[in-house]
Amino acid sequence: MKILDFFRIFKRKIASKTKRNTYLPLSWDDDYCQIEIVPAENRESIENRITEVKILADQSREGLGFTEIFEVGQMSITTFSKEILTEPLSQLLTNYKFEKAKSINYVGYKIANCETTSTKAFGFSNFTIFFDTEEEFVKHIWLSINATASRTEISREQFKLIKDALYSLGEEYEMVLADWNSFQLIDLRNRNQIDKYLNGYWK
Structure with missing residues (x-):
């Protein structure tokens, strides 16, 4: 079993402890901006x-892990510089029936109230869009995808809503998705790329 597979199973066990009728997204330190949504101007970089x-990764691979760490760093064109307002983004997600989280479970630390912290979360049990804010503007947007979920655990309606919401983010805000876990760049203005990407997680 690969180390990544072990952590996915571990995360799933913790997620299963959350009541099914309560949307309480999990936030892991190592998930922060690992799958991020950023301005399309950053495509080349x-x-x-x-x-x-x-x-x-190829040069530092050792057994099941790596001897080196690569820091992605800040994008040359930041999300904050696009002046995306918090309220319209929240409304866009709720229009696609994303549930607004009242709290976030920072695993190993605490349960944080979304009303009193700068981080917001919208989504479903197996998919969450997080974003943090400064005043009325959005600073970063990132995803948490439950890769251990099977395709049967995501309803057809939710799958379509997720795809449509990502496409709207691409169209309305001219954004792309950078997945640093799987080394993928997804143009969120391309429905075929979005569909292929999500199907890679939920086969």
């Missing part, structure tokens, strides 16, 4: 970084 990370 993301492609270059993905190439660099792949080379470093």
Whole structure:
């Protein structure tokens, strides 16, 4: 069993302890901006970084892990610089029936109230869009995807809503998705790329 598979199973066991009728998204330190949504102007730099990370990963691979850590760093064009307002983004997600989380479970630390912290969360039991804010603007947007969930655990309606919401983020805000776990860059204005990407998680 790979180390990544072990952690996915471990996360699933913790997630299963949450009541089914309560949407309480989990936040892990190592998930922060690992799957991030950023301005499309960063496309070239993301492609270059993905190439660099792949080379470093190959060179530092040892057993089931790696001897080196590659820091992605800040995007040259930040999400904050796009001046995306918190309320319209929240409304966009609720229009696609994403549930607004009242709290976030920072695993190993605490349960945080979304009304009193700068981080917000919207989604379903197996998929969450997080974003943090500064005043009325959004600073970062990232995803948490339960990769251990089977396709049968996500309803057809939810799957479509997730795809449509990601496409709307791409169209309305001109964003792309950078998945640093799987070294993928997804154009969120391309429905086929979104569909292929999600099907890679939920076969």
